[in-house]
Amino acid sequence: MDVVDGQGTQAMNRPPDPKTASALSGGPPPQDAPQSRYVPLARGQVKHALPTLGENTATVVVQHIVMPPGGTTGWHYHPGPLLVVVSQGTLTHTLASDLSTETATAGQAFVEAAGLEHGHVGDNLGTEDLIMYAVYFLPAPDSPLAIDMDLPRPGPAGEPDTAPHP
Template sequence: MTGCAAALAFGSTSALATPGSGVTGTILAKGTSAGTLKVKAKGRTDVIVRSITIAPGGSTGWHYHSGQLIAVVKSGTLTRTLQDCSVEVTPTSTSFIEPAGARHVHIGRNLGTEPVELYVTYLVPEGSPLSVDADAPACAGG
């Protein structure tokens, strides 16, 4: 929630996409399922667990994921703006799920004064990037 950004393996799709800043990530574990998981993917599914840190003032840039992800906020407060420009605020010790696909463009920001630390589990089609750069939606002035 590429998730994530700078170290999120973005695949650039647009000259107008907003780059992320202040984001680092570390892959903690990775495996590939022997069969298809229930993630609207054909073929095998990569399951990747990452630790992601967003510095104060940092953001992921606008992006989406090719598979579903589940995130837990270990510390700090993550503010996400979704494709319809609604805002979701997720504080420490809470979690969220992000759906897959280009219809679910979003950006994550750290508007606080302490780093946001996340544990994120990605369920993506085998070999897919963890997130894909995207233009800001029209409602965001992008």
């Protein structure tokens, strides 16, 4: 494991801190050790198992998203999958493939698949801020979080055409 601290020093290459050495070795922490705080950012129930979410992942990014009423993400897709937890409000998610809509409310979590074929737009049609936490599983260190796409146009059979257009 390669751990880097805030000064760019690999923590694994330094001698152990006497305050944490006993905790790392399984012993109780010293009496004067500061207490850690763990603050849950969001909690949500997923509808489906997540067996392959982290496959082919080079970088993980966590993002706190606040979308005001009337806000939108614009049409886009993702180069890697992401896990989203809605903490407040309601997300209206429109899929480019068939223009169907889904909603996710506070306490719900969902996965967005990667690729142009999974393009979508997210809107806050509610009256309060929409607050979400997203964990992006990116295929490369320099991958963007999202890639803009054109508004879907009707295809030959009246179905949405998600191919990029100039």
